[in-house]
Amino acid sequence: MKRVTIRYWIRCLGLMFLIIGLITACSHHTVKNTVSPTNLASKDCRVVQHTMGETCVPIDPQRIVTFSLPTLGNAIALGVKPLGSTYVDMLGEHTYLEGKVEGINSLGISSPNLEKILLIKPDIIIGWNAERQFYPLLSQIAPTVLFNWQNKTWRELFDFVTQVLGKQEAAQQAWEHYHQRVEKLKAALGNRYQNKEISLVFLAPGVIFSETKNSFPDFILQDVGLQRPKAQKAIAPSGQLYFSLEELAKADGDIMFVGTLTDDSQKFLEELKQKPLWKHLRAVQQNHVYPINYLTWRGGNLLAADAILDDLFKYLVNSP
Incomplete structure (x- = not known):
């Protein structure tokens, strides 16, 4: 047997005994x-x-x-x-x-x-x-x-x-950066979206859902002063509101952000676009449907929040 193979098996056995030892220790401590x-x-x-x-x-x-x-x-x-x-x-x-x-x-x-x-x-x-x-x-x-x-x-x-x-000092700097960007975005938006509803829609194969009130993306929209559709202001234990194709009107808003994660969920979106109920949504009719990154908008951390602000600048400030 080659020396490298012997070393490999010795390493594997060593790790196995170490894990067994840890499991044994855990049972007592x-x-x-x-x-x-x-x-x-x-x-x-x-x-x-x-x-x-x-x-x-x-x-x-x-x-x-x-x-x-x-x-x-x-x-x-x-x-x-x-x-x-x-x-x-x-x-x-x-x-x-x-x-x-x-x-x-x-x-x-x-x-x-x-x-x-x-x-x-x-x-x-x-x-x-x-x-x-x-x-x-x-x-x-x-x-x-x-x-x-x-x-x-x-x-x-x-x-x-x-x-x-x-890292308290680093945290303070990170929050200052976030709040400065929020204020800059609010100033750029002015009152253009004062009476507009911002809808969040996420898709998995055969599944349509939104993040509810006080979810991660909703907190950021609140900070910016943007409103959600009434149907999406519910509070759910999971932070997610699921609805069927027949309830697609709950996904509507003046602006609709749509996030997909996989090729299958993107395919599901393309199928939805052919449905009459989709075509009747006012965001669709006004061409105000924007793609977003699923992992970013559901990221739950300060780096993701910064990226969401990038999207809001891109679609709400810089788009025609």
């Missing part, structure tokens, strides 16, 4: 990250409260792993480039993170790749409650903090990531 702050805090770490309890995180973490696009985008907005993150592979081209994720290891999508995380040797892992089932194992690899999205906003997630990374 599932409360490691939830001890009292008085026993946990030190000059090298500070206590952060999160959905799984309390964890002492490094004062100046260098080897960072993030889960979810909102967490990844917020870290980058704070001037921090993680060594690894989930969802990197699904970004594709022409998104708000294009050119910003080179060199970041992909850690999977729905489930984090534990082997890759072990190889990165992180000193902090930042995720959200979707990773609760992996928390006992992750917390044995590195201090792990999870954000609970329930009844929380994208701004609270940004504040959480800021706290974990200790």
Whole structure:
């Protein structure tokens, strides 16, 4: 057997034994990250409260792993480039993170790749409650903090990531940049859209939905002073309002932004365009339907918010 093959199998066996050891340790120490702050805090770490309890995180973490696009985008907005993150592979081209994720290891999508995380040797892992089932194992690899999205906003997630990374000064600068752009956009819009309704429509194959009141894109439209159609001002537990083809009138507005994610959802849009109900929408009749990036408008982080402002400048200020 070739030497390189032997080394490969030795490495695989080593990783397997390490994972088995961590799993065994987790079965006996599932409360490691939830001890009292008085026993946990030190000059090298500070206590952060999160959905799984309390964890002492490094004062100046260098080897960072993030889960979810909102967490990844917020870290980058704070001037921090993680060594690894989930969802990197699904970004594709022409998104708000294009050119910003080179060199970041992909850690999977729905489930984090534990082997890759072990190889990165992180000193902090930042995720959200979707990773609760992996928390006992992750917390044995590195201090792990999870954000609970329930009844929380994208701004609270940004504040959480800021706290974990200790980047309060960078956060203040990022918010100042955002608010300056909002004010500039409001000045450019004047009162042209004072009585106009801005509709948000997102498509998946056979599925039509909108983001509801107090969702990520709705917060930004509120900041700019733009109104949504009455049907889209509902509050839904998931933050999404689904409607059938027969309810397509709920998608209407003076302006309609439409986001698709895949070729299949784009194909679905082309099919919708042939429907009489689509052709009767006033945004369609007035030629005020604009394509937007699905991942950007549902990004849930400050970099995505900046990209949404770009779209609003492009379509509402600079379009004829």
